[in-house]
Amino acid sequence: MSCKANQCIRCTVKECANHCTDKDYCVLDSIMIGTHETNPTKAECTDCQSFLRK
Numbered sequence: 001m002s003c004k005a006n007q008c009i010r011c012t013v014k015e016c017a018n019h020c021t022d023k024d025y026c027v028l029d030s031i032m033i034g035t036h037e038t039n040p041t042k043a044e045c046t047d048c049q050s051f052l053r054k
Helices: none
Strands: 006-010 033-035 046-048
Antiparallel strands (some): 033 046
């Protein structure tokens, strides 16, 4: 099954419902990035808040 990949948003999280199943891209037009830390200092402190579990 083919999906409408947004080639501006790369994604490798295959467990997300917004992941394009046949390419490493997101299908959303835009995503929201947030943090779970009060003072984020590294990439690991950030999260894609548009994540939806399959």
